[in-house]
Amino acid sequence: MIDEELKELLDFKAEQYNNTAFVADDPVLVPHLFTERGDIEVAGFLTAIISWGQRTTIINNAKRLMELMDDSPFDFVMNHTKNDLYLFDDFVHRTLNSTDLKFILRSLQNILRTFGTLETPFTIPFQTEENLYRGIGHFRDLFFGIAHPVRTLKHIPNIEKGSTGKRLNMFLRWMVRNDKKGVDFGIWNQFKPSQLYLPLDVHTANASKKLGLLTRKANDWKAVLEVTLKLRELDPEDPVKYDFALFGLSRFDKI
Template structure:
């Protein structure tokens, strides 16, 4: 069974397409050639990667169209007051233009301190740890402790801002889907999808980003019996994938989640199962009972 599962997932991985990429926030990173631009673009794209994918892509388009040809240059030269005017009408579900400007300021502060987001993350990272749990916890704590007064008018984040939503922590039990996704983009070896920009973080330490699709398909494949999409579920699914590839456990994330995002798997329309490439090892019966 394990060998069959690995073979099917390897085939699924090989069948990833540019169509899938175009339907993914990661596509915005691929618009840029320079790694410094890709890193910033990824940080922004991942932060807003929640909700309906069409709306995500539309709203990201509106952000990057205003940032010019170089997201890195835009962030380096960021003036919060001007940015607040530029993005005054921005809205993505419950995040607004202020939250976006604070996110851009966080990028600038990390660059000022460490020259890149990757180097800033490394200052929080334990290369000897089993996974990124503690590293991600410290990373989010440090960002939330930054001085955002140029955006918010006070050193503390206002109660009516959803900026903290960008930076959930494993310590609170959150699955941290968007942050884990960003780390996957940056850390996994360049393969035409992921970028492999951060060479000093091991792919073996990554934890899978658990969105609604991975939550559902992970249960169908027997990777977890949990129903709540939390950090425990993310680690359970990752542990199951480590049995297939201990050096790169989140290798199959993109292709698995696009069974839902791009191919329409929802666990309810079982006619989709007839043409699904992993139907031999997938059991949606519990969800449809």
């Protein structure tokens, strides 16, 4: 049964935070520096992958990545050679170092040269079953389908081993939601917003627990499923709009 009072609160908070004012201090600012689909995809993916830690640091490091690629991320990924990767020799973001980044760029090149977009690898499993869980797993398998450093495996979430997949789910939210509010891009059309999973982090998890949307103590994939199913009851068409509400309630309203 839907708790109408809870739905009213979350709808209000989603509306409050899901607007262009949210962009300035959020990592989504970085892909918003671009207008071409390819640039948005690459900038969005790279920004999402380093989105843990302080938001100011995430934004600054993501902007530095864009500058190192001459502010043409799609063109750089598509056309760089091994000799070009020296540009990233000094790049570090927390535990992600230049070894990780150089592989990530090579893998993105492999995927984009094969498919032309990052969307297709997520959608291939949908030919037999509409399950984004399988799509996320397939993308990761493809990402590490070329020779890779073992250390880099930890930087692409593995939901099949229980990870929340927060960074991939956030990237998918950016690409898929198309509500025209000025935050998410909605440039992918092979998915429905109803299929998305909540990008569960410490803020959205804490708010979810305090509001009774989440009972599981561990922040893992089972927790993502539990809270996402509750959010789908509140809005079956666009459950992940409540990411804004839950994040804002914890981060700004301090519930």
